[in-house]
Amino acid sequence: MTNDTKDLLGNDLSADERELLELYQRTLTLSRRDDLPPVATANVKQAMVLLWNACNDLAIDCGVPDCD
Amino acid sequence: MxxxxxxxxxxxxxxxxxxxxxxxxxxxxxxxxxxxxxxxxxxxxxxPKDQLRALQLHRLQRLVAHAYENSPFHRRLYDAAKVGPDSIKTLDDIRRLPFMTREDWMACQAEKPIFGDLITRPQSDAIRYHLTSGTSGRQPLRVLDSxxxxxxxxxxxxxxxxxxxxxxxxxxxxxxxxxxxxxxxxxxxxxxxxxxxxxxxxxxxxxxxxxxxxxxxxxxxxxxxxxxxxxxxxxxxxxxxxxxxxxxxxxxxxxxxxxxxxxxxxxxxxxxxxxxxxxxxxxxxxxxxxxxxxxxxxxxxxxxxxxxxxxxxxxxxxxxxxxxxxxxxxxxxxxxxxxxxxxxxxxxxxxxxxxxxxxxxxxxxxxxxxxxxVDDMKLIRGTNVYPRAVEAVVREHSEVEEFQIIVSRKDNVQDEISVKVELKPDQQDVWPRLSAQLGKDLADAHEGLRFNVELANQGELPRFELKAKRLQDLRPQH
Missing domain, CATH: 3.40.50.12780 (ANL, N-terminal domain)
Structure with a gap:
């Protein structure tokens, strides 16, 4: 479960933080599709991981570390 | 855009x-x-510290839950200690969790080769594999990363x-x-x-x-x-x-x-x-x-x-x-x-x-x-000696190019500690003065313990690229 409106400290997400989280969630969804060509899946996964990294560092709730 | x-x-x-x-x-x-x-x-x-502690608590709770759910090693450890994810209510509750040691990790690798049951995902989910350097000896630890x-x-x-x-x-x-x-x-x-x-x-x-x-x-x-x-x-x-x-x-x-x-x-x-x-x-x-x-x-x-x-x-x-x-x-x-x-x-x-x-x-x-x-310390004639403390003294002398610490036992009774020193090529003349000064400085830093200070030949001592191993303990190991 993630929280789309507050960070792990209970603060409201700022506009940029909401955008980062939304981008992460969109790439996460895309990376889990099985109908995309490898070129898309692999590169989207890389993008998703980097977005997760930014969200995680900023204390934005985006799940446990190991779920690729 | x-x-x-x-x-x-x-x-x-x-x-x-x-x-x-x-x-x-x-x-x-x-x-x-x-x-x-x-x-x-x-x-x-x-x-601010209070917010940092709140963030740590949140992350600790999530980590313990993840470990308990996905790592048999951790579940076993926590079940034995009668603790679990619900035990972490405050940051101080971390002290209720049992320690994890390198020995535990090596044992689980030996029991269930080659990664043990510490890992939370199948090996196929990893993209990297690394080993410990072996500085601490024994079997290396194997790690995987997603x-x-x-x-x-x-x-x-x-x-x-x-x-x-x-x-x-x-x-x-x-x-x-x-x-x-x-x-x-x-x-x-x-x-x-x-x-x-x-x-x-x-x-x-x-x-x-x-x-x-x-x-x-x-x-x-x-x-x-x-x-x-x-x-x-x-x-x-x-x-x-x-x-x-x-x-x-x-x-x-x-x-x-x-x-x-x-x-x-x-x-x-x-x-x-x-x-x-x-x-x-x-x-x-x-x-x-x-x-x-x-x-x-x-x-x-x-x-x-x-x-x-x-x-x-x-x-x-x-x-x-x-x-x-x-x-x-x-x-x-x-x-x-x-x-x-x-x-x-x-x-x-x-x-x-x-x-x-x-x-x-x-x-x-x-x-x-x-x-x-903690386990680096050598007890020499009742005095604690840490290699890092010896290095701190030796490196005060810029004439030194390389050094080595040798611990030995004389006549099966008395422990001796020696520091072998290799000088920079253009600094050979300073040895009489430097050896006396180094002996004094080492003793002063170690409650008066006498160090034997010896001159090594050019190129005699080993050089290192990764972690240096400058201490040799030649005493019989029991």
């Missing part, structure tokens, strides 16, 4: 947003393009590199062998992430490395402290004055306690002409957990938004107060494949408050870096 132009950041931090690009003059005449923030992550690096783990690992290095002043305009050289030992691997990827020109040197000789550092106008060099000195010595022998001909403005060291010994740092800075900053990490974590900031406060900051670093009395397991040395026990929030919770490192450290440094980070500091190993 044009609509984003001129938009102001709403990411939080002490300065609001990172600010415009600025240029700054640096040692060796290098100009660095930089944003005005000194922090990789302004939001969490400067959190994509997210590896990205997090490189990011921890980013905290350190950015914090010590590395910027996208830098050219970074890694004097590192790029083998199965994790070493500077994460740091290499960190520099690519930062946008630096990143130079690998896996198969090069020391002389080739020195040459490339000068030729390429390298501005940041990464190595063990021992090897940074060795490259500096090699440059001297090659007739290269690194201060004049090089552009190095930062030397970032890791892998040995010597990185925070003032005399060693001073030697490195004198040789290279740039600031020397210490970092420390471990394969079990996959990355660094402490780094020295640009203010060089006498020790590295703990990355407290990603780690809990306890300092415990190794005998009683009770927490040590600020300023008292004890054993590092680490909990890491970042690596999903291998949860590391209350891991006994056997590293000896001394924690001091964050405001010992005025950089603005709220992560506390390990004064003097990693002071040594």
């Amino acid at each position: 044009d609509s984003d132009r001129g938009r102001r950041s709403t990411l939080r931090g002490p300065t609001g947003n990172p600010g415009p690009l600025a240029e700054a003059a640096e040692p060796n005449g290098v100009t660095v393009t930089s944003t005005t923030t000194a922090f990789w992550n302004p939001k969490t690096e400067t959190l 994509r997210k783990d590896w990205s997090w690992i490189t990011d921890m290095w980013c905290y350190g590199f950015w914090g010590f002043g590395v910027r996208p305009s830098d050219t970074v050289f890694f004097a590192f062998s790029y083998g199965s030992f994790i070493g500077f691997w994460g740091a290499h990827y960190c520099c690519e992430k930062l946008g630096c020109l990143t130079l690998a040197s896996g198969n090069m000789t020391t002389e080739q490395r020195v040459k490339q550092i000068v030729e390429m106008g390298v501005t940041v060099v990464c190595a063990t402290p021992t090897y940074a000195l060795r490259m500096g010595q090699a440059a001297e022998k090659m007739g290269i004055d690194l201060k004049k001909e090089g552009k190095v403005r930062r030397v970032i060291v890791s892998g040995e306690p010597a990185g925070s010994i003032p005399a060693v740092k001073s030697m490195i800075e004198d040789m290279w002409g740039g600031k020397c900053g210490d970092t420390a990490g471990m394969t079990e974590i996959g990355t660094i957990m402490i780094f020295e900031c640009d203010h060089q406060p006498g020790g590295p900051h703990i990355i407290e938004d990603h780690f809990i670093e306890e300092v415990l009395d190794p005998e009683t397991d009770e927490p040590q107060a600020y300023g008292d040395s004890g054993e590092r026990v680490v909990t890491s929030f970042g690596r999903g494949f291998i949860p590391l919770i209350r891991y006994r490192t056997k590293d000896l450290v001394r924690k001091v408050p964050h405001d010992t440094c005025d950089c603005g980070r709220t992560g506390d500091i390990f004064e003097g870096g990693i002071l040594g190993r």
Whole structure:
């Protein structure tokens, strides 16, 4: 479960933080599709991981570390 | 996309947003393009302590739940101790969790080869495999990392590199062998992430490395402290004055306690002409957990938004107060494949408050870096001797090129300690004076213990690229 409106400290997400989280969630969804060509899946996964990294560092709730 | 132009950041931090690009003059005449923030992550690096503790608690609760659900090793450990995810209500509850040791880890690898049942995901989900360096002997630990783990690992290095002043305009050289030992691997990827020109040197000789550092106008060099000195010595022998001909403005060291010994740092800075900053990490974590900031406060900051670093009395397991040395026990929030919770490192450290440094980070500091190993201590005729303390004395003498510590037993009764010293080629004349002074300094630093100080021939003592092993204990082992 993630929280789309507050960070792990209970603060409201700022506009940029909401955008980062939304981008992460969109790439996460895309990376889990099985109908995309490898070129898309692999590169989207890389993008998703980097977005997760930014969200995680900023204390934005985006799940446990190991779920690729 | 044009609509984003001129938009102001709403990411939080002490300065609001990172600010415009600025240029700054640096040692060796290098100009660095930089944003005005000194922090990789302004939001969490400067959190007030109460908020930092709240963040740590949240992450600890989630980590313990993840470990309990997905790692049979942790479930077994916690069931035996009658604790679980619900046991963590406050940060102090971390003390209810049992310790994890290297011996436990090795035992689970032996029982269920080759990774044991510590890992939370199948091997096929990993993208990287590394081994411990073997410094502590015995069987190496094997680690796996997922994509997210590896990205997090490189990011921890980013905290350190950015914090010590590395910027996208830098050219970074890694004097590192790029083998199965994790070493500077994460740091290499960190520099690519930062946008630096990143130079690998896996198969090069020391002389080739020195040459490339000068030729390429390298501005940041990464190595063990021992090897940074060795490259500096090699440059001297090659007739290269690194201060004049090089552009190095930062030397970032890791892998040995010597990185925070003032005399060693001073030697490195004198040789290279740039600031020397210490970092420390471990394969079990996959990355660094402490780094020295640009203010060089006498020790590295703990990355407290990603780690809990306890300092415990190794005998009683009770927490040590600020300023008292004890054993590092680490909990890491970042690596999903291998949860590391209350891991006994056997590293000896001394924690001091964050405001010992005025950089603005709220992560506390390990004064003097990693002071040594709890199990590194040698008892010689009733006196405790730590290799790092010997190195701190020896490195005060700039005439010394290399040294070795030998512990032996005379007539099966009396323990002896000797320091073999190899002088720089042009310093042979100083030996009579230096040997007497070194003997006195070593004794003064060790409650009057007598050290035998011996002269070694040129090139006789071993040189090191990775972690130096300068102590030989020749006493019978029981």
